Amino acid sequence: MTSERPGELVLVRHGETEWSKSGQHTGRTDIPLTENGVEQAKRAGRYLADRSFALALSSPLQRARDTAHLIGVDPELDEDLYEWDYGAYEGLTTPQIKVLRHGPWDLWTDGVPAGDTPGENAAEVRVRVERILNRARPVLAEGQDAVFIAHGHVLRALGAAWIRLAPQDGAVLKLGTASVSVLGYEHGRPVIDAWNIQPRD
Template sequence: MAELIVVRHGETEWSKSGRHTGVSDIPLTAEGEDQTRRLLADLGNRSWAVVLVSPRQRARRTAELAGIAEYEVLEDLAEWDYGVLEGHTTAEYEARRTSVGLPRWQLFADGAPGGEDAAAVGVRVDRVLERARREMEGGDVLLIAHSHVLRVLAARWLELDPRHGSGFLLGAARRGVLTYEHSLPVIGHWNVPLSA
């Protein structure tokens, strides 16, 4: 049975420091480049029906360093548009909110002011999943993108509300396997670290 492998790009300076990185085109760190060279090593020698990659350089570079010679850039795999949060940490944003008496904030429940909410990201990943499912008829499919967009994608794979993506933590240079059991969509593995 074909699998949908989802991969988060390697480390960047902003992912390392916890800053929201949506539309900014931040490169991988040296550590991020090293991570991506080992990223797919334990998956065996696979031929992909298709490889779909976010347009951001950190995702494209991850594909290249992981040994992917051919891939298609797919705009719908771009990271969440964080609006006013871009370049800031959650803690910084929460401090600003609480200083003026606003309640706590959570990205998946509340969305990004001036950017996207979970429903909007869900619309994009639904299109990605529609394409991936078609391609899986010909073999395994690889997606290389970003943490939050892939978390929403995992929720939608399971036919959950996009806001449930909050429950699918995905670290830098980590991957997941989405597949089927008895014709039902399941998560085979999630947040799998690099092999030693």
């Protein structure tokens, strides 16, 4: 049975890491939260304390798993919530990548070359986020809420997919560390109810 009031999908980006501080592209490298990242995640948890979730999914990477536990949920791990695979650009900053390329570069339109991992482009990430959204939609249709805990670029790609933007349009959906965003419906249309909320005590 479909609920008259659909549920909401809450997105939480993991807290700060050393690489997010330095602007390094952190795809599959598994690094922990900083002390500040832990505090950020705790603030997000307090912000979400009054909510309950029928479905909680997290990226398998430590920074997302730890954020999930700090906000008070015990998630199922799903590889579709891995961060964008940065391939040969893993660990590099955007200025470093531009030097390597001898010119401009944009992740959303240019993608990345293979390195230790294959790398992904925006269309390939879109396939993953559509799959993970399909896990949430039946829950939301029943009037229950879901939460995904993951990474900046993959959640931006997911937000773009939710409101039916082109894959590369995730570029305009900025997300800070430990930010909270809410996706929902209005008159049956997918909408963004809130984006990039950074809870403060």
